[in-house]
Amino acid sequence: DIQMTQSPSTLSASVGDRVTITCRASQSIVSWLAWYQQKPGKAPKLLIYKTSNLESGVPSRFSGSGSGTEFTLTISSLRPDDFATYHCQQYSTYPYTFGQGTKLEIK
Amino acid sequence: QVTLKESGPVLLKATETLTLTCTVSGFSLSNARLGVSWIRQPPGKALECLAHIFSNDEKSYSPSLKNRLTISKDTSKSQVVLTMTNMDPVDTATYYCARIPIPTAGTFFDYWGQGALVTVSS
Numbered sequence: 089d090i091q092m093t094q095s096p097s098t099l100s101a102s103v104g105d106r107v108t109i110t111c112r113a114s115q116s117i118v119s120w121l122a123w124y125q126q127k128p129g130k131a132p133k134l135l136i137y138k139t140s141n142l143e144s145g146v147p148s149r150f151s152g153s154g155s156g157t158e159f160t161l162t163i164s165s166l167r168p169d170d171f172a173t174y175h176c177q178q179y180s181t182y183p184y185t186f187g188q189g190t191k192l193e194i195k
Numbered sequence: 196q197v198t199l200k201e202s203g204p205v206l207l208k209a210t211e212t213l214t215l216t217c218t219v220s221g222f223s224l225s226n227a228r229l230g231v232s233w234i235r236q237p238p239g240k241a242l243e244c245l246a247h248i249f250s251n252d253e254k255s256y257s258p259s260l261k262n263r264l265t266i267s268k269d270t271s272k273s274q275v276v277l278t279m280t281n282m283d284p285v286d287t288a289t290y291y292c293a294r295i296p297i298p299t300a301g302t303f304f305d306y307w308g309q310g311a312l313v314t315v316s317s
Contacts, residue, residue, distance in 0.1 A: 120301055122303035124304075131291055131307035131308060132304070134303065134304060137300075138300070175242060177242070177303060177304075179301045179302045183257050183258055184244045185243075186242040188240075188241045
């Protein structure tokens with residue numbers, strides 16, 4: 089199975105900050121990567137698919153980049169609603185796998 | 196409006212069989228461009244794909260759980276059913292069903308159910 093490793097596991101930041109979360113794959117997944125946001129007690133919400141494609145309705149302050157084995161999710165200016173856990177998911181090779189999550193918390 | 200909703204038992208004993216139903220609305224399970232998956236999340240742990248089913252009834256399973264899982268759909272009832280046999284306390288998790296929006300573009304998930312917390316006691 090492809091292992092997905094996110095860093096950091098926890099990120100403390102303030103409203104207005106620019107933050108970047110990294111997701112590394114144990115082998116190349118080309119561009120087949122999605123990002124999700126999850127709030128406590130809620131289901132994940134799709135933010136980005138195929139590395140950099142913003143899902144409809146997702147604010148433009150979210151962006152994704154990368155290829156091969158290293159990918160990033162960037163939030164350009166944090167809003168209070170952005171404090172949540174973020175997951176990456178590869179869908180290049182079955183079984184499709186998720187990272188362990190990055191918790192974005194208020195500093 | 197697309198919605199998915201999981202239903203099933205909250206508490207099971209070890210060795211019992213779990214049956215979960217995902218009832219969907221706002222789209223058809225016969226739509227050639229869609230699929231539905233089951234995904235679980237143990238407390239404090241990563242999400243894990245369990246099984247997928249597509250409009251042509253093609254199915255795929257997690258290799259590590261394949262022997263215990265069955266996924267099926269009833270298009271007339273707009274339901275996708277997952278059964279998992281021989282449940283163990285390590286299977287305690289929130290189980291989600293989720294929609295695959297464009298299977299030909301890859302298996303990611305655009306709509307999710309609210310989740311069903313299943314606890315397995317020994």
